[in-house]
Amino acid sequence: MHLPAFSDIEDAYVRIAPYIHTTPVLTNSAINKITGAEIFFKCENFQKVGAFKFRGACNAVFSLSDANASKGVGTHSSGNHAAALALAAKLRGIHAYIVMPGNSPQIKKNAVGSYGGIITFCEPTLAARETTLKKVLFESGAIMVHPYNQKEVIAGQGTCALELMQQQNNLDCIVTPVGGGGLLSGSSITARYLNPNIEIIGAEPQGADDAYQSFKSKKLIPSQNPNTIADGLLTSLGSLTFEIISKNVDTIITTPDSSTINAMRLIWERMKIIVEPSSAVALAIILDNKANFKNKKVGVILSGGNVDLNSLPFG
Amino acid sequence: MHLPAFSDIEDAYVRIAPYIHTTPVLTNSAINKITGAEIFFKCENFQKVGAFKFRGACNAVFSLSDANASKGVGTHSSGNHAAALALAAKLRGIHAYIVMPGNSPQIKKNAVGSYGGIITFCEPTLAARETTLKKVLFESGAIMVHPYNQKEVIAGQGTCALELMQQQNNLDCIVTPVGGGGLLSGSSITARYLNPNIEIIGAEPQGADDAYQSFKSKKLIPSQNPNTIADGLLTSLGSLTFEIISKNVDTIITTPDSSTINAMRLIWERMKIIVEPSSAVALAIILDNKANFKNKKVGVILSGGNVDLNSLPFG
Structure with missing residues (x-):
């Protein structure tokens, strides 16, 4: 199902x-x-x-097997999902790779950083976000956690x-x-x-x-x-x-x-x-x-x- | 005591x-x-x-005997005490006479009005507030409830x-x-x-x-x-x-x-x-x-x- x-x-x-x-x-x-x-x-x-985003991010992170979790998780987001994933990963003791546009508000960057998220900045377009994330996931071996379209x-x-x-x-x-x-x-x-x-x-x-x-x-x-x-x-x-x-x-x-x-x-x-x-x-x-x-x-x-x-x- | x-x-x-x-x-x-x-x-x-002002105003209003309460209560205030006294009086079913400076923020006037307080405007000086209140209390027979200096x-x-x-x-x-x-x-x-x-x-x-x-x-x-x-x-x-x-x-x-x-x-x-x-x-x-x-x-x-x-x- x-x-x-x-x-x-x-x-x-x-x-x-x-x-x-x-x-x-x-x-x-x-x-x-x-x-x-x-x-x-x-x-x-x-x-x-x-x-509420913390609920979904937390479930995704804690649903992973130890082997899958070990290389971390990643997403592209400039909003609440990024901070949520960063905190969930921190609580599991794994890395969170967050791709966000360089022009994101400082308060959002600070939030992700304060939870230990590893930020990669990109151009503020969907294409740049997706390409940059793909690269980050490939290099780190981290698992993608989608902001919403994921079981x-x-x-x-x-x-x-x-x-x-x-x-x-x-x-x-x-x-x-x-x-x-x-x-x-x-x-x-x-x-x-x-x-x-x-x-x-x-x-x-x-x-x-x-x-x-x-x-x-x-x-x-x-x-x-x-x-x-x-x-x-x-x-x-x-x-x-x-x-x-x-x-x-x-x-x-x-x-x-x-x-x-x-x-x-x-x-x-x-x-x-x-x-x-x-x-x-x-x-x-x-x-x-x-x-x-x-x-x-x-x-x-x-x-x-x-x-x-x-x-x-x-x- | x-x-x-x-x-x-x-x-x-x-x-x-x-x-x-x-x-x-x-x-x-x-x-x-x-x-x-x-x-x-x-x-x-x-x-x-x-x-918190509602606690004190409420205690003052509900401490009054029926005879004393019947002519209402009054105070001068442009702040939370005014709204608190107006609501306490409304709950007891008596009048609250509020003297406030004419230049009080509209939001404060609305708050007092929304609780049914009867507002008398005065000049924005302490002297005007006190004189106006004295007159209002004299005419109405209402009992003064002080914002703080009252048992x-x-x-x-x-x-x-x-x-x-x-x-x-x-x-x-x-x-x-x-x-x-x-x-x-x-x-x-x-x-x-x-x-x-x-x-x-x-x-x-x-x-x-x-x-x-x-x-x-x-x-x-x-x-x-x-x-x-x-x-x-x-x-x-x-x-x-x-x-x-x-x-x-x-x-x-x-x-x-x-x-x-x-x-x-x-x-x-x-x-x-x-x-x-x-x-x-x-x-x-x-x-x-x-x-x-x-x-x-x-x-x-x-x-x-x-x-x-x-x-x-x-x-």
């Missing part, structure tokens, strides 16, 4: 439990009042490295919804942001298994709506020049995540960046927690479509909290 | 328990590593109205340390910010009663160091033209808070705003929670004086999380 099953997610949860934080589920009466829904926020912004990674991301549904077992609906689709596909396997009737919704920025387009047209359509403030959601679905999402998800709803910024401000001001724009997309689609969520118990995965405090979208 | 005793704090805790949030105590391994201390952050930024308010603020020390019962040291001194004095009664050997420290901005000056010289010296980014700590100690602090507190340490901003950034970036500058002052003095806190278990009260996202001190 090439797609992960619920049992893979259960196995992943046992595997990564010693390393991850069990993140809290928060509610906020002001936001419930504004939306008319009862929202349960699963706070992966409090996860290690500040994002172990998807299974790891699916542990977040598992935890959420254990913490709050009567959800009518679950909403996650969708970029490459690792979180949404993993969540959908968990949620559909635990509750065949639950509504599973992907939230996507209008400026990077490949998942919406692909879901609607039933064929994989990668983004062309995506542009959104939700920098974690610029990537396009992969073959695996598209297949899982097509099977399990009820709908994908898009939202403009203005709604995302508004939702992000609401979370910061009312909940006093820091989430990145990619996380706020999930609340944004609820605010945009209140009638659809009225009086429902909605699980929202706040995917991460890594923002550059020097360039915030407020004011 | 004109000063609150520990039993008043216990009574306050029973009185306000139905209305307040039990706020979490968070730890952060990165901040522990940086400071060399083991810090337990009591997150009053998650308290109702986003600040019930101090007892209410003391419940925060009580909760913290129940959640984490082996602290070597407790650090709170000090402005008017309600939080520090209340905390000091609780902490000294529960552990005669605990170290109790006040953290104060250098630009508003009246508590430091008063504590050192053993006489009450109000601030002259205080100036600090920690806008919740501009006020000077009152007669009651000064007396309690003189008796219980071990030391008051001041810090420049640059350290406060640095500490605030650290909390935002590492803990992914929003605290206001006044809260960050407590971590700032630990960062400034690492040797004093090395290997100690330190309770830090994060006093509030109300910031104007349009004017942040980063960047």
Whole structure:
């Protein structure tokens, strides 16, 4: 079976439990009042490295045999996956080779470096990233860990919804942001298994709506020049995540960046927690479509909290 | 007895328990590593109205007899106390008359208004605030609730340390910010009663160091033209808070705003929670004086999380 099953997610949860934080589920009466829904926020912004990505990276790294793990792991990423893989590798005591564009924000370089990741810089194009990674993997013998289109990674991301549904077992609906689709596909396997009737919704920025387009047209359509403030959601679905999402998800709803910024401000001001724009997309689609969520118990995965405090979208 | 005793704090805790949030105590391994201390952050930024002030206001409002409460309560404040009193009054079903300067930030006016507070605007001087409040109290018959220099308010603020020390019962040291001194004095009664050997420290901005000056010289010296980014700590100690602090507190340490901003950034970036500058002052003095806190278990009260996202001190 090439797609992960619920049992893979259960196995992943046992595997990564010693390393991850069990993140809290928060509610906020002001936001419930504004939306008319009862929202349960699963706070992966409090996860290690500040994002759910640590779950998938950790599962991939700890799924490797000792022999396979010994030469390390590698990926290309300028975002949360890079930091997540670096920390997971460090915890296993192996090397992590991270290819990232030279123009990545210093804060991202520092994060990867602080977890002991071995960084190779490249030109800021997808072609350069892939070529450079291929070279690094060839020279090191390290094993590639994809940011989302990989069974172990998807299974790891699916542990977040598992935890959420254990913490709050009567959800009518679950909403996650969708970029490459690792979180949404993993969540959908968990949620559909635990509750065949639950509504599973992907939230996507209008400026990077490949998942919406692909879901609607039933064929994989990668983004062309995506542009959104939700920098974690610029990537396009992969073959695996598209297949899982097509099977399990009820709908994908898009939202403009203005709604995302508004939702992000609401979370910061009312909940006093820091989430990145990619996380706020999930609340944004609820605010945009209140009638659809009225009086429902909605699980929202706040995917991460890594923002550059020097360039915030407020004011 | 004109000063609150520990039993008043216990009574306050029973009185306000139905209305307040039990706020979490968070730890952060990165901040522990940086400071060399083991810090337990009591997150009053998650308290109702986003600040510990709700505890004291709530205790004052619910301590009133029905006859006294019937004509409402009043105060002058442009900060968290105003919002706290408005909400406490709303929960008791009575009026709250809030005198605030006309030039207060819109966000503060909105907060008070959203809790049903009846606002009277005045000129932005202490004299105008006091005169206007006197007039409002005279006309309404409402009862004054002082932001800090009042027994019930101090007892209410003391419940925060009580909760913290129940959640984490082996602290070597407790650090709170000090402005008017309600939080520090209340905390000091609780902490000294529960552990005669605990170290109790006040953290104060250098630009508003009246508590430091008063504590050192053993006489009450109000601030002259205080100036600090920690806008919740501009006020000077009152007669009651000064007396309690003189008796219980071990030391008051001041810090420049640059350290406060640095500490605030650290909390935002590492803990992914929003605290206001006044809260960050407590971590700032630990960062400034690492040797004093090395290997100690330190309770830090994060006093509030109300910031104007349009004017942040980063960047």
